Amino acid sequence: MSAMPDQAAMPDQAAASAQHATSDQPRRVIILGSTGSIGTQALDVIRANPGRFDVVGLAAGSNRAEMDAQAAEFGVADLALGAVEAEQLVRGIDADVVLNGITGSVGLGPTLAALEEGRTLALANKESLIVGGELVKGIARHGQIVPVDSEHSAIAQALRSGTAGELSRLVLTASGGPFRGRTRESLAGVTPREALAHPTWNMGLVVTTNSATLVNKGLEVIEAHLLFDVPYDRIVVTVHPQSVIHSMVEFVDGSTIAQASPPDMRLPISLGLDWPNRVAGVGVPLDWNTPHSWTFEPLDTFAFPAVKLAKQVGRAGSTYPAVFNAANEQAVAAFHAGRIGFLDIVDTIEAVVQLHEPANAVLTREALTEAEVWARREADRIIAHV
Missing domain, CATH: 3.40.50.720 (NAD(P)-binding Rossmann-like Domain)
Structure with missing residues (x-):
């Protein structure tokens, strides 16, 4: 791959x-x-x-x-x-x-x-x-x-436009979730109901919450690196609230190829x-007889630090991504149970990641299981003291 x-x-x-x-x-x-x-x-x-x-x-x-x-x-x-x-x-x-x-x-x-x-x-x-x-x-x-994933499928489709040596960057789009444009301070009191009110996608509880925290986009950055063997410094995230451009590939000549379709x-x-065959009629195409406005804006990494943290975790490799993911699952459950606030989700993940020390040089299923058990226990301990 x-x-x-x-x-x-x-x-x-x-x-x-x-x-x-x-x-x-x-x-x-x-x-x-x-x-x-x-x-x-x-x-x-x-x-x-x-x-x-x-x-x-x-x-x-x-x-x-x-x-x-x-x-x-x-x-x-x-x-x-x-x-x-x-x-x-x-x-x-x-x-x-x-x-x-x-x-x-x-x-x-x-x-x-x-x-x-x-x-x-x-x-x-x-x-x-x-x-x-x-x-x-x-x-x-x-x-x-x-x-x-719509983002990685979009990249796979766009990559068919060039060769490996012509690739410059992968551009993952993010809707920004229900809290796009909010300051970090204003997110302190948001409720689980508000976090589940995604503006463009209908998803399950965990994925929708991850989209609100931008943890989902952080996970997708790691996924893009693993799928396409592109270094983290050549994977960028841009906020695109309309969710029509699902991701883009930038080539060395300055050309950017985007895959566009309604969010479905x-x-x-x-x-x-x-793959690679297209199935007719699975989606409704864009209506080019009506006006469209598509916008893009930089990600606010202060209000939403999950993507930056995910890149650090991805670079560290080993069992760090497993710890990141397990701590997030525990924190999301605690948030929906009313035990912690919205900002505590990513803060808990970061605290657990900082405490982690991989026990094994070789990555095995057993090592991953042990790391996840440890991460869930540490997350629960931290959550109990929030």
């Missing part, structure tokens, strides 16, 4: 297209997190394209009733509940694509399973790559991971399911 398609950032386009074109068989898909936002939208794409995809496995976190209803509709016999069963499901079923839409670092096991079993991994579970880091990259074959995850999901 590196910066450009011809150097394995994405699955080989010609080979993938030829394979799809010469096969009369639908792509066999396992959907992990089938009852969540990504999973249900993936099923929308599949439902609208009969004969193109065949759902062979479903896994949900806890909503068994909804998963059973999905299984009945799509004729799926192989089901799993929870991340451990999801990993077993991936290892036990023949499939072409595994869409990992699980939320949180518990998605690491299924991610590793998909890669080890030779499946194409349509990755919406960014935490598994961020936490797993070199462990995940070390087992991924050429072009085996296809990003589903069905488009990047469809590309993840059938």
Whole structure:
């Protein structure tokens, strides 16, 4: 996995297209997190394209009733509940694509399973790559991971416009969340309800809160570095509140290629399911007969320090990203439980990261688990004294 398609950032386009074109068989898909936002939208794409995809496995976190209803509709016999069963499901079923839409670092096991079993991994579970880091990259074959995050899908699409040597910078766009333009001082008293009022995207509790704190964008910076092998000093974030430009690639001649579409995850999901082929009708195009105003502004790193902290964590590598992510999950839960304030979320993450000392030189699943357990315990200790 590196910066450009011809150097394995994405699955080989010609080979993938030829394979799809010469096969009369639908792509066999396992959907992990089938009852969540990504999973249900993936099923929308599949439902609208009969004969193109065949759902062979479903896994949900806890909503068994909804998963059973999905299984009945799509004729799926192989089901799993929870991340451990999801990993077993991936290892036990023949499939072409595994869409990992699980939320949180518990998605690491299924991610590793998909890669080890030779499946194409349509990755919406960014935490598994961020936490797993070199462990995940070390087992991924050429072009085996296809990003589903709208930002990284946009970058993958834009990278098809140039070669590795022509790349200058990656530009990740951020909506700014519900608190764009607010000062740090004014954020002290915001409520969980306000934090969940995202202006452009409809997402789950954790991801929506992460978007409000900009932790999500910090995680996406680490993800971009790992997916495309671009140094952190060549990955920048710009605030784009309309969420129409999903990210951009800047080339050495000064040209910037942007991917634009209305905010709808069905488009990047469809590309993840059938890269590099586009699936007709999954999204509504922009209406060029009506006026549009798109704005861009610099990120306020004082009010929203999460991106700067994430870059530091990403550069440190080892188990630091796992600690960052685990501390955030604990802090987000505490915020929604009314135990800490909004600003305490990132402050808690920073405090835990500063205390961390990696125990092992070699990154293993066991080392990651130990680091996460430690980080959650330390976060809880800090939260108890806020």
